[in-house]
Amino acid sequence: MKTVESINFKDKKALIRVDFNVPLNDHLEITDDSRMMAALPTIEKILNDGGAVVLISHLGRPKGEHADRFSMKHLVEHLSKITKRTVHFAPDCIDDNAMSISSTLPMGDILLLENLRFHSEETSGDVAFAKRLAEHGDVYVNDAFGTAHRAHASTSVIAQFFDEKCFGYLMAKEVENAQKLMKNPERPFTAIVGGAKVSDKILIIQNLLNIADHIIIGGGMAYTFKKAMGGDIGNSLFEEERVDTCKEILAEADKRGVQIHLPVDSVVADQFSNDASSSTSDSDQIGAGWMGLDIGPRAIEEFSEVLNASKTILWNGPMGVFEMSSFENGTKSIAQAVANATKAGAFSLIGGGDSSAAVKKFGYTNSVSYVSTGGGALLEYFEGKILPGIAAIEG
Numbered sequence: 001m002k003t004v005e006s007i008n009f010k011d012k013k014a015l016i017r018v019d020f021n022v023p024l025n026d027h028l029e030i031t032d033d034s035r036m037m038a039a040l041p042t043i044e045k046i047l048n049d050g051g052a053v054v055l056i057s058h059l060g061r062p063k064g065e066h067a068d069r070f071s072m073k074h075l076v077e078h079l080s081k082i083t084k085r086t087v088h089f090a091p092d093c094i095d096d097n098a099m100s101i102s103s104t105l106p107m108g109d110i111l112l113l114e115n116l117r118f119h120s121e122e123t124s125g126d127v128a129f130a131k132r133l134a135e136h137g138d139v140y141v142n143d144a145f146g147t148a149h150r151a152h153a154s155t156s157v158i159a160q161f162f163d164e165k166c167f168g169y170l171m172a173k174e175v176e177n178a179q180k181l182m183k184n185p186e187r188p189f190t191a192i193v194g195g196a197k198v199s200d201k202i203l204i205i206q207n208l209l210n211i212a213d214h215i216i217i218g219g220g221m222a223y224t225f226k227k228a229m230g231g232d233i234g235n236s237l238f239e240e241e242r243v244d245t246c247k248e249i250l251a252e253a254d255k256r257g258v259q260i261h262l263p264v265d266s267v268v269a270d271q272f273s274n275d276a277s278s279s280t281s282d283s284d285q286i287g288a289g290w291m292g293l294d295i296g297p298r299a300i301e302e303f304s305e306v307l308n309a310s311k312t313i314l315w316n317g318p319m320g321v322f323e324m325s326s327f328e329n330g331t332k333s334i335a336q337a338v339a340n341a342t343k344a345g346a347f348s349l350i351g352g353g354d355s356s357a358a359v360k361k362f363g364y365t366n367s368v369s370y371v372s373t374g375g376g377a378l379l380e381y382f383e384g385k386i387l388p389g390i391a392a393i394e395g
């Protein structure tokens, strides 16, 4: 992989696609700057070489129109604080003013351009827009793994206008870690797939049947599998139109010798609320009016045993409604089991917004091998798709 490491940026202007899609509160203050911090190593390497940096990103979903709430101007002060450099701001990403600021940008300085998605041409992948954006820099750097699965102007179309292009450190780290699982993972390889719906995770499960030894399925999606196997699931989440898919996945796993683990028991509740009455039930004998909102103690024990014996672990999606304290135990215990396995030498990768949030919430971020910043991008990678943001640089 070609990264910024292999280029000397002295007197060069780098146009970096970053993922500065940070959460802002009602006062338009940044509530979590981890995405900005994650891009710092790449920015610093270029500036320390004696280069200049032009940063491009999207923020929120402004749908092709200027919206003050999604303006990059809210990030300028914090950016200059964390980089300790002069940060210039252009209130449009491609107008003459922006072009003029980047053409006279002193080496050592940073220029942050306004939200790319104020132009609908960004998401439509418009070639003329990408060409104009490309005029801002001598070298194109992509450090935005979170948008690598999008064929947008700034993430893939733009690369054709540069002779010199490469990955930033964050993007390279993400791809290297994901590749560790896809190419020759140490075995046994266990994938944990959870979350609400089977329909969101079908493609990843189907592709994992090609590479994993064990697939642990938890969360709301487990109940459609249970029902497909003839169980009673009460009011638990159920996708009728996915019953056949579940049956096909189970049959295919059997054929390939991949072991699928479903929760034998569940924490069931009489309503979708933290204060609901709850008890434990076999997952295929859930009474009418009750719903499974977390995996039960026997499931935790069984899943933990599988994880304990694993050498490679991928985790996407929570085991239950972890946002509610009454139903967080399954997800928390699995995070603990992944941490234990990691301590014993396994490589563990956590990806997808909710699993990363859960691992963070329960304090295990530093006890696993890698927490990916990419939600959709990571999912698509493990679905076996080619990510446009990666292909544009690798050619």
Ligand code: AMP
Pocket: 194, 195, 196, 197, 200, 218, 219, 220, 221, 237, 292, 293, 294, 316, 317, 318, 319, 320, 321, 322, 323, 352, 354
């Ligand atoms: P996803 O975005 O598909 O990974 O789904 C994450 C969401 O699934 C979280 O908000 C969880 O609260 C929810 N979830 C997990 N388990 C269940 C369950 N048993 N019933 C309903 N929702 C669930």
